Amino acid sequence: MKLRIMGPTLIGCREAWHLLAAFCCAALLSTLPSIAWPQHDHPTRQSAAPVVGSLAVPFDLNSLDGKSVGLAKYRGKPLVVNFFASWCDPCREEMPLINELASEGAKEGYSVLGIAVEDSRAAITEYAREFKLVFPIALDLNSTVKRSYRIFGPPATFFIDGQGIVRDVVLGPITPERAREAMKKIGIAR
Amino acid sequence: MTFGPEIGIGKIEANPSTPFLRYAPDGRLFAVWTEDHDAPWPEGKQSAEHQHSRGDRAPSPMRNAFLAWSNDGKTWSARKRVNSDVEAVQGKENGPKVAFDTNNRAYVVWSIPGGKGDKTRANIRFAREDGKDSFTLARTLNEVKDAGRFPIIEATLEGNFLVAWIDRRIDNPRPRQLYLMKIGADGKALTKNYQAGEGLCECCKLGFAFADAGKTVYLVDREVDSNKIRNHVLRKSTDGAASFGAPVEISNDGWQVPSCPHSGPSIGRDSRGWLHVVWFTLGRSEKEAGTYYSVSKDNGKSFAPRQLVHANTVPEILYANLAVGNDDTVYLAWSNLDNRSRAQIFMRTIASDGQTWSSIQQISNARANAGRPVLALKNNQLHVAWTETDGEDSRVILRSAATRR
Numbered sequence: 001m002k003l004r005i006m007g008p009t010l011i012g013c014r015e016a017w018h019l020l021a022a023f024c025c026a027a028l029l030s031t032l033p034s035i036a037w038p039q040h041d042h043p044t045r046q047s048a049a050p051v052v053g054s055l056a057v058p059f060d061l062n063s064l065d066g067k068s069v070g071l072a073k074y075r076g077k078p079l080v081v082n083f084f085a086s087w088c089d090p091c092r093e094e095m096p097l098i099n100e101l102a103s104e105g106a107k108e109g110y111s112v113l114g115i116a117v118e119d120s121r122a123a124i125t126e127y128a129r130e131f132k133l134v135f136p137i138a139l140d141l142n143s144t145v146k147r148s149y150r151i152f153g154p155p156a157t158f159f160i161d162g163q164g165i166v167r168d169v170v171l172g173p174i175t176p177e178r179a180r181e182a183m184k185k186i187g188i189a190r
Numbered sequence: 191m192t193f194g195p196e197i198g199i200g201k202i203e204a205n206p207s208t209p210f211l212r213y214a215p216d217g218r219l220f221a222v223w224t225e226d227h228d229a230p231w232p233e234g235k236q237s238a239e240h241q242h243s244r245g246d247r248a249p250s251p252m253r254n255a256f257l258a259w260s261n262d263g264k265t266w267s268a269r270k271r272v273n274s275d276v277e278a279v280q281g282k283e284n285g286p287k288v289a290f291d292t293n294n295r296a297y298v299v300w301s302i303p304g305g306k307g308d309k310t311r312a313n314i315r316f317a318r319e320d321g322k323d324s325f326t327l328a329r330t331l332n333e334v335k336d337a338g339r340f341p342i343i344e345a346t347l348e349g350n351f352l353v354a355w356i357d358r359r360i361d362n363p364r365p366r367q368l369y370l371m372k373i374g375a376d377g378k379a380l381t382k383n384y385q386a387g388e389g390l391c392e393c394c395k396l397g398f399a400f401a402d403a404g405k406t407v408y409l410v411d412r413e414v415d416s417n418k419i420r421n422h423v424l425r426k427s428t429d430g431a432a433s434f435g436a437p438v439e440i441s442n443d444g445w446q447v448p449s450c451p452h453s454g455p456s457i458g459r460d461s462r463g464w465l466h467v468v469w470f471t472l473g474r475s476e477k478e479a480g481t482y483y484s485v486s487k488d489n490g491k492s493f494a495p496r497q498l499v500h501a502n503t504v505p506e507i508l509y510a511n512l513a514v515g516n517d518d519t520v521y522l523a524w525s526n527l528d529n530r531s532r533a534q535i536f537m538r539t540i541a542s543d544g545q546t547w548s549s550i551q552q553i554s555n556a557r558a559n560a561g562r563p564v565l566a567l568k569n570n571q572l573h574v575a576w577t578e579t580d581g582e583d584s585r586v587i588l589r590s591a592a593t594r595r
Contacts, residue, residue, distance in 0.1 A: 085450070086309055087280075087282055087283045087309045087310070087393070087450075087452075088310075088393065088449070088450040088452075089310045089392045089393055089450060090448060090449055090450060091450070092308070092310055118282065118452075119282070120251075120282070120582065121582055122250055122251045123251055123282070123309075125251075126251050126307045127307070130306055130307050130308070141579070141581045141582060142558045142559060142579070142580065142581060143506075143533070143559060144531075147504050147505070147506060147527075147531060150504065150505040151505060152447065152449065152451075152472060152479075152505045152506070152507060153447065153449040153450040153451055153452055153507055154449055154450055155449055155450075156449065171447075171448065171449060172418075172447070172448025172449045173448060173449075
């Protein structure tokens with residue numbers, strides 16, 4: 001068996017960008033990084049939250065097939081962002097509906113993007129195959145986007161209009177009725 | 191507490207994750223965890239469009255469970271694979287668990303996804319050391335296929351084992367049921383699967399504590415009611431888990447959540463019989479969110495008002511665990527975000543008076559995130575292990591400390 005004694009390591013470039021984005025966009029915590037391992041008492045609680053009517057927090061992640069996926073790419077047309085995980089029971093409940101939304105997106109002029117949280121590429125690959133998912137999936141492997149969107153647990157679905165403004169948020173599994181209502185808010189009548 | 195250096199457990203190239211720690215009766219510290227299976231993508235499943243981003247191999251869901259032991263937490267034995275066949279041993283939501291018989295033989299439970307790869311309709315697997323430096327063929331414990339999840343195992347002083355899990359063989363009405371079965375030292379089933387409760391959160395781990403040589407069994411879980419309010423309860427059995435009394439609410443947190451909390455409670459019992467429980471809740475508003483602790487001083491009839499261990503810094507599910515020392519000090523470990531928005535492992539203790547808290551101590555320094563801490567404590571040696579993840583990589587870290595100077 002290999003034994004390793006591991007010390008602190010430098011933050012990678014991509015991770016640093018993610019951290020920076022999270023800091024800037026969601027006003028996360030203090031701006032004074034501490035290199036030492038601090039003795040913590042209760043840290044400052046984050047107060048900012050992406051709310052309906054505010055600009056969606058930008059992000060840049062890798063997709064399941066290794067390509068870059070960012071919010072900016074979708075600017076100009078409505079977007080449904082679904083946070084999910086392969087281990088999540090209610091995510092499975094709603095996934096056929098999310099997939100149905102996605103399959104109608106091209107002709108209706110909107111997009112659906114899945115963001116997998118707290119999961120692995122292998123598990124999500126299996127999941128996408130099982131559900132025959134037709135929409136792109138971004139991997140939020142370090143939870144930076146999940147945190148900036150203030151999601152306690154999947155599923156959660158954000159409805160973003162063509163100007164990048166969040167028009168509705170559904171926490172928990174979405175129903176067809178609720179989806180219809182939310183889609184209307186981003187200009188899509190179903 | 192002063193912790194020693196970080197020790198990596200497992201084969202780092204295989205992304206070790208989700209450790210569980212337990213002492214065997216002979217005083218050795220054991221760890222069980224999961225790793226990627228090194229073989230290529232299973233035949234017939236290779237998918238050109240889903241190659242691993244680094245190009246070294248296709249992403250395979252196959253993972254193995256491994257077991258190793260140490261006398262001091264620093265130097266570890268060679269690891270032994272637990273699962274006889276390669277399978278997708280689940281780690282993320284609930285890794286393998288181990289318990290020991292009086293001959294220090296390991297009995298391990300884990301779960302694998304159901305027939306269609308569904309992690310929410312999984313199967314409970316079991317194997318034990320065969321006395322020949324290997325493990326018996328793994329077998330499935332749930333009698334109804336694709337129904338179990340989140341198994342835990344505990345040894346009784348009679349030499350038997352109790353296994354519990356969250357079960358969905360009865361899919362309506364939801365939510366889930368609590369199922370148990372007993373296994374003898376020879377690995378054979380002593381009972382069929384039996385239901386011991388219902389109304390469980392579908393995705394929150396369970397916790398066991400035993401008393402009276404296993405005659406009294408305490409089991410904690412997160413319940414979910416028809417309004418999706420998810421509080422924690424204690425279930426108590428005084429007949430060796432044959433039957434359980436009505437659930438006792440540990441705290442009326444009032445967290446109403448339709449999504450996956452994904453974090454269950456942990457319980458420990460001290461020498462006085464006090465029951466200590468730690469858990470995560472958001473409560474009735476985000477202002478309440480955090481890790482909480484409570485104690486029962488009347489054998490589980492009631493619980494003291496909850497005490498906040500550590501408030502959440504951002505919306506994030508926190509994972510908490512505890513261990514109880516011989517002097518009745520309670521050691522709590524959990525994840526929370528540091529001031530650079532990285533999940534780290536934190537610790538604090540509550541003294542035997544049930545009132546005196548230590549300050550909060552950060553014990554990890556993960557580059558990206560650390561989570562799901564587990565503890566083991568014996569003879570004033572405390573060990574805490576957790577998983578660190580960074581992108582697609584993971585590793586298991588262990589740190590040790592003397593609990594008394």
